[in-house]
Amino acid sequence: MKRSETQxxxxxxxxxxxxxxxxxxxxxWQLYVxxxxxxxxxxxxxxxxxxxLSIAFKDYKxxxxxxxxxxxxxxxxxKVFGKRDFGQAVGNxxxxxxxxxxxxxxxxxxxxxxxxxxxxRYFKSVVQTLLYLPHFLSWVIIGGIGYxxxxxxxxxxxxxxxxxxxxxxxxxxxxxxxxxxxxxxxxWQSMGWxxxxxxxxxxxxxxxxxxxxxxDGAGRLKQCLHVTIPCIRSTIVTxxxxxxxxxxGGSFERIYALANAKATEYTTTIPVxxxxxxxxxxxxSEATAxxxxxxxxxxxxxxxxxxxxxxxxxxxxx
Amino acid sequence: xxxxxxxxxxxxxxxRGKDLxxxxxxxxxxxxxxxxxxxPFVHIFAKSISQEAYVIANKIFLIPKGINxxxxxxxxxxxxxxxxxxxxxxxxxxxxxxxxxLTISSAYAxxxxxxxxxxxxTFLIMFTMYFTxxxxxxxxxxxxxxxxxxxxxxxxxxSFAAYNFLIMxxxxxxxxxxxxxxxxxxxxxxxxxxxxxxxxPLSKPIIATISLFYAVGRWNAYSDALFxxxxxxxxxxLQLKLYYLVVAASESFKAEGGTAVGQITNPEVxxxxxxxxxxxxxxCIYPFVQxxxxxxxxxxxxxx
Numbered sequence: 149m150k151r152s153e154t155q156x157x158x159x160x161x162x163x164x165x166x167x168x169x170x171x172x173x174x175x176x177w178q179l180y181v182x183x184x185x186x187x188x189x190x191x192x193x194x195x196x197x198x199x200x201l202s203i204a205f206k207d208y209k210x211x212x213x214x215x216x217x218x219x220x221x222x223x224x225x226x227k228v229f230g231k232r233d234f235g236q237a238v239g240n241x242x243x244x245x246x247x248x249x250x251x252x253x254x255x256x257x258x259x260x261x262x263x264x265x266x267x268x269r270y271f272k273s274v275v276q277t278l279l280y281l282p283h284f285l286s287w288v289i290i291g292g293i294g295y296x297x298x299x300x301x302x303x304x305x306x307x308x309x310x311x312x313x314x315x316x317x318x319x320x321x322x323x324x325x326x327x328x329x330x331x332x333x334x335x336w337q338s339m340g341w342x343x344x345x346x347x348x349x350x351x352x353x354x355x356x357x358x359x360x361x362x363x364d365g366a367g368r369l370k371q372c373l374h375v376t377i378p379c380i381r382s383t384i385v386t387x388x389x390x391x392x393x394x395x396x397g398g399s400f401e402r403i404y405a406l407a408n409a410k411a412t413e414y415t416t417t418i419p420v421x422x423x424x425x426x427x428x429x430x431x432x433s434e435a436t437a438x439x440x441x442x443x444x445x446x447x448x449x450x451x452x453x454x455x456x457x458x459x460x461x462x463x464x465x466x
Numbered sequence: 467x468x469x470x471x472x473x474x475x476x477x478x479x480x481x482r483g484k485d486l487x488x489x490x491x492x493x494x495x496x497x498x499x500x501x502x503x504x505x506p507f508v509h510i511f512a513k514s515i516s517q518e519a520y521v522i523a524n525k526i527f528l529i530p531k532g533i534n535x536x537x538x539x540x541x542x543x544x545x546x547x548x549x550x551x552x553x554x555x556x557x558x559x560x561x562x563x564x565x566x567x568l569t570i571s572s573a574y575a576x577x578x579x580x581x582x583x584x585x586x587x588t589f590l591i592m593f594t595m596y597f598t599x600x601x602x603x604x605x606x607x608x609x610x611x612x613x614x615x616x617x618x619x620x621x622x623x624x625s626f627a628a629y630n631f632l633i634m635x636x637x638x639x640x641x642x643x644x645x646x647x648x649x650x651x652x653x654x655x656x657x658x659x660x661x662x663x664x665x666x667p668l669s670k671p672i673i674a675t676i677s678l679f680y681a682v683g684r685w686n687a688y689s690d691a692l693f694x695x696x697x698x699x700x701x702x703x704l705q706l707k708l709y710y711l712v713v714a715a716s717e718s719f720k721a722e723g724g725t726a727v728g729q730i731t732n733p734e735v736x737x738x739x740x741x742x743x744x745x746x747x748x749x750c751i752y753p754f755v756q757x758x759x760x761x762x763x764x765x766x767x768x769x770x
Contacts, residue, residue, distance in 0.1 A: 172582035178657035179575040183587060186572035189626040193607070194594040200603025259499070262492050271493065278500035280756060284748050286686035288705045292712040292741045293506050296513070302734055304509055307524045336502060341763075348764050367481075368488065400601075401689045405713055419601070426602040427693055439600030447597050 204437035210430075224437045233421055234438070241417040241442075244330065244403075245395045252335045253391060256342025257384060261372055263343060264350050279340025291405030294320065294333055318410075326411035334402065345387065349380040386462050393453035396445045418442045507745065514538070514738035521735050537739035547740070549700055550707035557620045557703055558684045565625040565680040566673065572626075573634035574661050579644075588635075595628040601693065608694055615701065619694040624684075630676050633766045637672040638665065675762035678755050685748070708744050712737045 173180065199214060204224055206217040228234055259279070266272045282290065297303050298319035306316040319329045357375045366374060400419035407415040418438060426435025508528050513521055517532030525531065541547055575581060576588050598604075604623065605614075613619040642665055650660045666673065688705035695701050702710075715733070 169582070176578070176581050176657075179578055179581045182571040182575040182657065182661070186568045186626055186631075187587065187590070189568060189622070190591055190594060193604075193623045193626075194598070195590075197599030197603035197607045200606050201599055203603075203606075259496075262496060265489070265492050266496065271496075275496045275500045277753070277756060278503045280759075281503050281749075281752065284682060284686075284752055284759075285745065286688065286705050288688055288709045288713060289741055289745055292708065292737060293510060295713065296510055296734070296738060296741065297506055302521075302524060304524075304527060308527075339499075340503065344760055344763050368485070401687070404689070404692075405709065422601050423693070427605060432602055432606065436600065436602040439602055443597055443600055450596055 201436060201440055203433050204440045206433060208433040208436075210432070224433050225441070228434050228437050228441070233416060237416050237418045237421040237438075240414050241396060241398050244327075244414065244417060245398060247327070247331045248334055249391055249395070251331055252338060252342075253388065255335050255339040257346055257380075259339055260343040260346035260350060261376060263347060264376065265368065265372075276340070276343075279343070281340070282337040283341035285337075287399070287401040287405040290333065290337060294329065294406060298329060320406065320408060321410040323411050323413040326406075327414050330403075330406055330414070333406065345383060346380055349383040350376060353379040382462050385460060386457060389453040389457045389462070393446070393450040395449055396442055507742075507749075510738045511742050513735060514742050516735070518732045518735055521738075522732055537735045538743070540736060541739050541743050546699070546702075547704075547707060547711075547743075550702050550704045553701055554685060554704040557617065558681055560617075560621045561625050561684040562677050562681040564621065565627065565630070566677040568626045569630050569634050569676055570666065570673065571661070573631055573638055574657075574665055577635050577638040578647075578657075591628050591631055595632075605693055614694050615696060615698040617701065620684075620691055620701075620703065624687075624690065625680070627680070627683075629766065630679055633679075633762055634672060634676055637669065637765055641672075642668055671758065671761065672765070675758040675765075678758050679762060682748070682755075682759075704744055708740060712740055 202214060203217065205219060205221060206214075207220050207224075208214075208217045263272060263276070266275070295303070297305050300306055300316045300318050300321060303319070305319070310316055317325060319325050353376060357379070358371055361371050361375050396418070398417050398419055400423065403415055403417055403420055404423075407420070419442075422435045422439045422442075425431045425438065505528065509526070512528055512530040513526050514537050515533050515535060516526045516530040517534060520526050520531045572587075572591070576584050576591075578584070608614050608619050608623070613622070646664065647660055650664060651657075655663075686705060688703065688709055691701075691703050691706040692709070695706065
């Protein structure tokens with residue numbers, strides 16, 4: 149492996165004689181050394197777990213290990229698909245993600261368009277700093293804040309509601325209200341951060357277009373509708389498609405931090421069910437099968453989204 | 467932003483009046499929305515330093531009453547909370563150092579066009595972004611490696627992130643000219659030397675960004691600790707401890723050391739002080755790191 153200075157030079161005579169992998173190893177051994185640890189991490193912590201997926205097709209017993217457990221074909225999947233929890237989890241995962249998309253997706257666009265109308269730089273930067281803040285907080289903290297603000301007996305929002313003479317609202321203790329709170333908290337957490345990409349896209353809009361529109365007599369609304377929005381359309385479409393690819397995903401941490409014993413109808417989603425089956429009850433084969441189901445659908449959605457994006461002439465995702 | 471003001475002084479027309487109204491509406495709306503991001507913290511902070519009686523009577527809104535810091539004293543007296551802060555700091559520091567190191571070295575190596583197998587290795591890394599084995603295989607791997615209930619299960623598995631790698635690689639490609647590296651190579655510098663003496667010094671902002679991505683991500687995550695830390699209660703990071711204390715409320719505060727201060731018993735006050743205690747580190751660094759985060763996100767938006 150020891151190379152002298154001249155031999156590392158791509159043009160040196162020594163190398164042109166050798167061929168194949170050895171030559172590249174000799175020339176670029178330092179780069180391969182640099183890649184060694186990252187590749188080791190990827191192989192051990194990302195690719196080695198793929199072998200664990202085999203237990204979705206096996207009757208996994210911890211004592212027997214991966215290799216010793218018996219193959220059972222697709223019977224684990226049949227068992228999983230037949231469970232009542234499964235249908236509920238898939239339904240909830242889709243429901244929560246669709247609601248997130250419907251309410252969470254347009255919000256950053258609207259905010260970015262409004263921010264674009266603000267001319268006072270200081271006001272704008274203060275507002276942006278505040279809007280970005282929730283993105284930096286963990287879901288545990290957001291959950292804690294949520295309970296502190298919205299609890300029926302002592303939450304400040306309900307205190308205000310009661311002071312105004314109305315009856316308190318069980319924001320997190322009733323199923324339907326929980327769903328609303330879950331979506332609103334999610335929108336609140338992500339709306340500010342989501343504006344960054346749109347603001348960057350708006351900055352790229354050619355200012356001559358605005359001038360031309362003004363000469364033609366377009367007001368602010370018309371400039372927004374006919375200049376800004378068409379110019380950031382491709383960004384919007386790309387992000388929309390990217391979000392469609394995430395419909396089967398879902399953050400375990402977000403749901404788990406907001407879930408409680410009183411409102412359980414919508415909290416059983418796929419990641420939560422995987423946790424309950426696998427880590428809480430030790431039903432590893434079933435939990436793995438469920439996780440694999442989610443990953444495969446997720447991958448298919450991403451590939452589909454990428455295909456659609458490219459067909460529409462936008463930048464792909466992959 | 468891109469709309470320049472008219473240079474000539476404008477008369478007070480109907481149009482201008484309407485414009486002003488629209489402006490007022492926008493300013494008001496943004497003010498209201500941004501207040502939803504600020505006021506919850508003001509409220510919870512007020513709660514945490516107010517006298518218990520006012521909190522129980524639901525008298526605290528934004529201004530604390532009967533200011534005292536007994537709740538914070540109690541938080542600091544709970545050895546398990548202080549311990550969890552210590553765990554979080556150590557884990558975050560180690561995780562960030564390892565993650566940043568792996569990201570820099572792989573991004574540099576894979577941004578060199580002459581490297582054979584570059585596309586294949588990049589593919590291997592990017593593949594993990596779109597298809598993961600899932601919670602249970604990861605858990606069983608930790609089990610097989612005997613890493614459950616150790617420090618390592620929180621430090622190693624997630625410490626190399628494909629997304630951060632992509633940002634770093636794109637940035638190296640865009641900001642460091644190939645000719646610079648090539649001329650250094652011709653001058654006889656090794657790749658290690660180029661990396662440490664040219665690339666790293668030239669890429670300080672992106673390195674800061676990436677290490678902050680790692681640090682904040684690690685600091686905030688709690689699900690892996692929830693999965694992997696079962697018996698060793700002393701290895702719970704702050705967020706997990708906070709989860710048990712505040713969200714699940716399955717654990718209570720233990721004042722250790724004997725001296726009971728102020729006899730705070732109301733869980734609301736203690737929860738509030740805990741939330742502020744856990745948020746403060748983020749709020750303190752936030753104004754300084756926000757800029758890096760915004761830049762990183764914009765680079766990340768440009769695909770590889």
